[in-house]
Structures are given as structure tokens and as C-alpha cells.
Amino acid sequence: MSPAHLYVPDPKLDLVLERVVDVPPDLVWMAWTVPEHLKKWFTPAPWVTVDCEIDLRPGGIFRTVMRGPEGQEFDNVGCYLEVVENRRLVFTDALTPGYRPAKSPFFTAIVALEPHGKGTKYTAIAIHGDEETCQKHTEMGFHAGWGKALDQLVDVAKTLPR
């Protein structure tokens, strides 16, 4: 990755989850990019991901449908911006597939993977348009939620064939 691709988070506008996990980058990548795998870990229980569409290229769809314990559903549609196998995935809901500007953007996400021993240094960054949106994401439980989802991802990744 060139230095130009490194991103320096703004503490007022961005939320960061960084952790070393004991599964290698290619399995983390598979968990993030294959719908049948992603559905098993993407939402912290008791929420579930009931649908997922992935067209893994810049401008391609990334859609998830989350269902809460009381049956409420959230349909999130965005698109990928960068796809670097086993290393870097960037997507946003500020653009719908084909890069069409979206109505109510919430955030852009960077998921960066670096080999770390036999595991992965995992960094997820949520990039918001203003402090209010960032604060809302914090209050929605970004850190606990993304952390629990990552635990679930690791469990799923360990079941995947190499």
C-alpha cells in the first residue's frame, strides 16, 4: 500500500476499531466478501443479517439487511470504493451502486488488513460527514457493536476452508 493510501483519522469525525486477531488476512477477507459468510457474523447478536448482496468492484453494490430482535428491519445499500484483495476494502452509503449520490449518507468505512504473525492486524475506520453523525454512531454502540461483530467474524473465519 502506498503512503498515499494511508488514512489519518480525525478524532472528532471518525471512529476506529483496531485489534490483532488470530486468523490470517485471507480468511478475514473471505468473511467480509462472501455473502453466505458475512451473514453469519455481520450484526452483533441478537440482531441478524438476513440478506446480503455483494458485487466486489468499485461502484458495485454492497447491501445488507439487518433484522432486530423485535422484527424491525434495516435495509442498507451502498457501494464499494476500493477493493484490494486480502488488504483493503472501502465502501460507503453516500453513493448507491454506480456511484449515484445517496439521500441520507451515514458513513464511509475502511477495513484494512495487515499480516501480523499468523494472524491479522485488523483496522476498521468509520468516516462521518459531521460531528453529530459521529456522535450518533458512538451512541449506537459502534465500539461494542463492531467489537462483538469482529469476535463473530473470527469464529466464522476459523470454520472456513483455506
Next chain:
Amino acid sequence: MSPAHLYVPDPKLDLVLERVVDVPPDLVWMAWTVPEHLKKWFTPAPWVTVDCEIDLRPGGIFRTVMRGPEGQEFDNVGCYLEVVENRRLVFTDALTPGYRPAKSPFFTAIVALEPHGKGTKYTAIAIHGDEETCQKHTEMGFHAGWGKALDQLVDVAKTLPR
């Protein structure tokens, strides 16, 4: 360009300018991607482009400042999404540099260049989030404005060294 990169415009939401021009793709590319060249053609006279910043990579800044005949200025900041030398440039104002969601997105633009004899088949597509925004862009004079700017681009491109 792979078929996955071809974009099918939606006539209700997108505006398209397509024309064959008598300068080759590399000179059109240079006119679009070097600030000192872009400033000479980007805004149809009597408007002028008084400033331009270009960081030519996905997520990098694309900023222009346009000044009208009565001195009014418009500062437009967005970022690039795809940069394929001499072939394809995609940028949007739905994201600011670093892919941060923007406040009031107007449109995403695809500029596609194909060799055509000694010239270029030039296609510019403006992609809007809804019909109202597309209609507003039409009323602002998209076709005449982008057409006149393209005439100016061709004049500038003809002065560029190969």
C-alpha cells in the same frame, strides 16, 4: 475496459454529452488532469475557473473555484473515484477528499475517452441522486455549458506538447 465498467445511463436521472473530437485521448486527459490546463477551459466563458486542486488518485481532492461575470464565486470540492489514465475519470461531490460523506451532493461525473481515428470519442455522464437534481442541472444549462467547455478543452488540448 471490462464490461463491468460500462455504465448504462438512466434517462430520468442522468445527463449525457457524447461527441467525437479531433484531439487524441492523451491530450484530452492532460487537459482534464493538470490544473494549469483545466483552468483554461473548465467553465464556459464569461465564467472563469480561478483555482483548481487535483490529487489524481481515488479519494484524492478535485477542487475548482468558478467565478462569474459579476464576481460571484463557487467553490466546489469533491474527490476522484476512478483514475484510468487516458481512458476514464470518475469524480463526485457526494464525498470530500478521503471519502468523507458531503453535505449537499450534486452529482457524480464519468468522463470516458475512447480512441476514434486520430481523435477521441468523448462521453461525459452526470449522475444525480433524484429527478429534481437532474432537472435542475438541465435548467442550469448542462448541455450547452458542457458542450461549450468541451469546445474550449479542444482548443486548449491543441496547444499542448505531446
